[in-house]
Structure formats: structure tokens, C-alpha cells
Amino acid sequence: MFKKLCPILILILVVSVSLSLAQEKKSKKMFRIGVTQIVSHPALDGDAKGFEKALADAGFKEGVNVTYDRQNAQGDMSNAQTIAQKFLDAKVDMIHSIATPTSQAVVKTIKNIPVVFSSVTDPVDAGLVPKTSPSGTKSGTNVTGVSDRWPVTLQFEMYTKFVPKSKKWGTIYNAGDANSMVHIKEMREVAKKLGVELIEASISTSAETMQAAQSLAGKGVQAINITSDNTAVSAFEAIVKVCNEKKIALFAGDVDSVPRGAIAAYGLDYFLIGESAGKKAVRILKGEKPGNIPWGPAEKFSLVVSEKAAKTQGITIPPDLLKKAGKVIKE
CATH class of the missing domain: 3.40.50.2300 (Response regulator)
Incomplete structure (x- = not known):
């Protein structure tokens, strides 16, 4: 009887070991x-x-x-x-x-x-x-x-409260970036609704960002709003430099751009x-x-503001907006 069962037991043992090894191999994939x-x-x-x-x-x-x-x-x-x-x-x-x-x-x-x-x-x-x-x-x-x-409409509406007297806004974007164009189209609609002029500067590479910012400054923009444009955001410091020199209020759509020099971002x-x-x-x-x-x-979404950037760009942040901020970068 044992001799008959022995091959079966061996087979069961072999199968069990094989399954165990397979499972171990899978877990260590x-x-x-x-x-x-x-x-x-x-x-x-x-x-x-x-x-x-x-x-x-x-x-x-x-x-x-x-x-x-x-x-x-x-x-x-x-x-x-x-x-x-x-x-x-x-x-x-x-x-x-x-x-x-x-x-x-x-x-x-x-x-x-x-x-x-x-x-x-x-x-x-x-x-x-x-x-x-x-x-x-x-x-x-x-x-x-x-x-x-991004909540482009909510962003633009909020940013105008930082600089209510600014009626001429600028933005920089890569027209070849489908991501950007979705937001730019919405920004245009919101600008009309808010009664402000939106002046656009289109770029193809990040190397063109500084010149684009300077062109906006030359056209008398009082504030700049940068949406989800990877080309412009990758060269954000160039925009900051122009805004700091020309005392132009700079706003961004992503909170990571605030420590880099934007006054505020209500975003992701x-x-x-x-x-x-x-x-x-x-x-x-x-x-x-x-x-x-x-x-x-x-x-x-969260609101992040920078008192340091606001001071550099000649802006005083309204107290009620400071209270709404989830994070404030001090001077």
C-alpha cells in the first residue's frame, strides 16, 4: 500500500514545492x-x-x-x-x-x-x-x-483681487502645447468677463521666455498670469527677473512657482x-x-502667497487674502 502511495506523495510534494517557488519568484519580481x-x-x-x-x-x-x-x-x-x-x-x-x-x-x-x-x-x-x-x-x-x-476662472478672479486697479494683464505660453491652450482659451473668456485686457506672448522654447516677458513689459502690462505652460514654467526665473525689475505683479497657477518668485498661486x-x-x-x-x-x-487646491515677492514687485497683499492663504512666505 505504501509503495503505491509513495509516488503520489512524491508528486504532491514536487507540485507543492514548485508552486511555492513560483509564488516566491512572483513575489520577488x-x-x-x-x-x-x-x-x-x-x-x-x-x-x-x-x-x-x-x-x-x-x-x-x-x-x-x-x-x-x-x-x-x-x-x-x-x-x-x-x-x-x-x-x-x-x-x-x-x-x-x-x-x-x-x-x-x-x-x-x-x-x-x-x-x-x-x-x-x-x-x-x-x-x-x-x-x-x-x-x-x-x-x-x-x-x-x-x-x-487648473481652476483658471477661480484663479484669475482671485488674482484680480490682489491688484484690483490692474486692467492690463499679460501671459506667456507655448502655442504648440495642447495643455496650455486649454487654459489659455479659458483665460481669454475670463478676462472678457472681468473687463480686463489680456495681452499674449507666444514662445516656442524656454530660451524665448525672457524676451517674451520683456515684450509684455514694453506693452505696459500691470500684472502677468502664467498658466500650466511647461515651457514658460521651466524658465520661470526669467519672468520673475523682468517682473521684479519693472514692478509687475506676477501670479502662477502652481504653488511650486511661489517660492520661485510669484506673488501668489491658487492651484495644485x-x-x-x-x-x-x-x-x-x-x-x-x-x-x-x-x-x-x-x-x-x-x-x-490651495492658496500660497509670498509677502517677499509682493514687496519686491511693489504690491501690498490685502489682509483678507492673507487670511485665506494656506501658506505664507514671509519677507
């Missing part, structure tokens, strides 16, 4: 994540850090069970396309695409690898998700992520955007399909 970012500036860098923190908090730690291939397109779409192809050829396990241009390059090139986008203003208009997939719904594809559509913390995207990535790494995870907007 090293996930490879490709990260593609259109350009480097504090907001997008914060996004990348937030994403990685979310994964680390969930047990996906760099060098232990996850590796990151971090790539920067340096503002060049041809570079973004090359990076996307590189990730496809490398057969990475997932891609984190930061900002609209890089996300477009990835989605155009890659159809079978999970993609988690972040810092994208309008994923539908950008072609990242189907037109039948509005915010808060499942894409049904290999893509999900977090939108950073990009670290939290990245963290939110990272939480979606964790679900994918644990087995869910990206197309079954709803994409959606960032929901938390």
Missing part, C-alpha cells in the same frame, strides 16, 4: 517602470516624487522590487517619441508619463503596456483616452491617470498629483487592468 517627463521644473519634478512615494508606501521600493528608468525629453517632442519607442523596445512593465506631450507620444506608440499619465490638463482632447471616457470613467484601454486641469500641489497617479499604478502592479481604473482630476 522586479518591476521595471519607465518614466518620461517633458521637461524639468519643480512642479513636474514634484509629480515624479509623489508617484514614487505612493509606490514605496505600498511596498514597491526602488532597488528591491521596482526599478525606474527616468527619461527627460528636454522640451523636445522628437525626444519624447524616441523615449516612448525605447520603453516599447525594452518591454517595461509600466510607463509613468508626466505632462501632455510625453503622454501623447507614449499613447501613440504603446498599446499593450500599462500607461499611467499625470499632469495632463485634458486627456480626452489630447487623445489619451476615448472621447466616450469623460473624467471619472474607465478608459477601457491600457491607459489611466490623473488630470491637472503637484506632489499630490503624482501621489494620486502612483496609487493607481499600485493597483495595476497588484493585478488590476488600467482600463478598469477610472481616470480623474486632482481635487485639492
Whole structure:
């Protein structure tokens, strides 16, 4: 009897050990994540850090069970396309695409690898998700992520309260950035509603930012509002320099630009955007399909003001706005 059972017991033992080893191998899998970012500036860098923190908090730690291939397109779409192809050829396990241009390059090139986008203003208009997939719904594809559509109307309305006498406003943007154009169109509408003139300066590269700011100053703008334009934000210090010299009030849409020299920003913390995207990535790494995870907007906004920048640019911040601020940078 024992002789008959022995082969069966051995078979059971072998199968059990094999399953155990397979499970151990699976648990020790090293996930490879490709990260593609259109350009480097504090907001997008914060996004990348937030994403990685979310994964680390969930047990996906760099060098232990996850590796990151971090790539920067340096503002060049041809570079973004090359990076996307590189990730496809490398057969990475997932891609984190930061900002609209890089996300477009990835989605155009890659159809079978999970993609988690972040810092994208309008994923539908950008072609990242189907037109039948509005915010808060499942894409049904290999893509999900977090939108950073800014509260442009609320921002502009609030900024005019800082400088109520300013009737001539300026803005700088890259017309080739779909992200920016969504906000610029809304800004134009709000300017008309508020009864202020909006003077625009278009740029193609960050190297043109200083000249654009100087041209706005030459046209007599009293305040400048920079929206979600990665080209302009990457050269924000150039705008700050002109505004400080010409005593022009400078406002931004992302809170990370306030320590860099803006008077105020009612906007998003990009670290939290990245963290939110990272939480979606964790679900994918644990087995869910990206197309079954709803994409959606960032929901938390905050007001950050700088008394230091206000003084440099010749502005006194109204007390009621100081009280509303979640953070105040002192002189």
C-alpha cells in the first residue's frame, strides 16, 4: 500500500514545492517602470516624487522590487517619441508619463503596456483616452491617470483681487502645447468677463521666455498670469527677473512657482498629483487592468502667497487674502 502511495506523495510534494517557488519568484519580481517627463521644473519634478512615494508606501521600493528608468525629453517632442519607442523596445512593465506631450507620444506608440499619465490638463482632447471616457470613467484601454486641469476662472478672479486697479494683464505660453491652450482659451473668456485686457506672448522654447516677458513689459502690462505652460514654467526665473525689475505683479497657477518668485498661486500641489497617479499604478502592479481604473482630476487646491515677492514687485497683499492663504512666505 505504501509503495503505491509513495509516488503520489512524491508528486504532491514536487507540485507543492514548485508552486511555492513560483509564488516566491512572483513575489520577488522586479518591476521595471519607465518614466518620461517633458521637461524639468519643480512642479513636474514634484509629480515624479509623489508617484514614487505612493509606490514605496505600498511596498514597491526602488532597488528591491521596482526599478525606474527616468527619461527627460528636454522640451523636445522628437525626444519624447524616441523615449516612448525605447520603453516599447525594452518591454517595461509600466510607463509613468508626466505632462501632455510625453503622454501623447507614449499613447501613440504603446498599446499593450500599462500607461499611467499625470499632469495632463485634458486627456480626452489630447487623445489619451476615448472621447466616450469623460473624467471619472474607465478608459477601457491600457491607459489611466490623473488630470491637472487648473481652476483658471477661480484663479484669475482671485488674482484680480490682489491688484484690483490692474486692467492690463499679460501671459506667456507655448502655442504648440495642447495643455496650455486649454487654459489659455479659458483665460481669454475670463478676462472678457472681468473687463480686463489680456495681452499674449507666444514662445516656442524656454530660451524665448525672457524676451517674451520683456515684450509684455514694453506693452505696459500691470500684472502677468502664467498658466500650466511647461515651457514658460521651466524658465520661470526669467519672468520673475523682468517682473521684479519693472514692478509687475506676477501670479502662477502652481504653488511650486511661489517660492520661485510669484506673488501668489491658487492651484495644485503637484506632489499630490503624482501621489494620486502612483496609487493607481499600485493597483495595476497588484493585478488590476488600467482600463478598469477610472481616470480623474486632482481635487485639492490651495492658496500660497509670498509677502517677499509682493514687496519686491511693489504690491501690498490685502489682509483678507492673507487670511485665506494656506501658506505664507514671509519677507
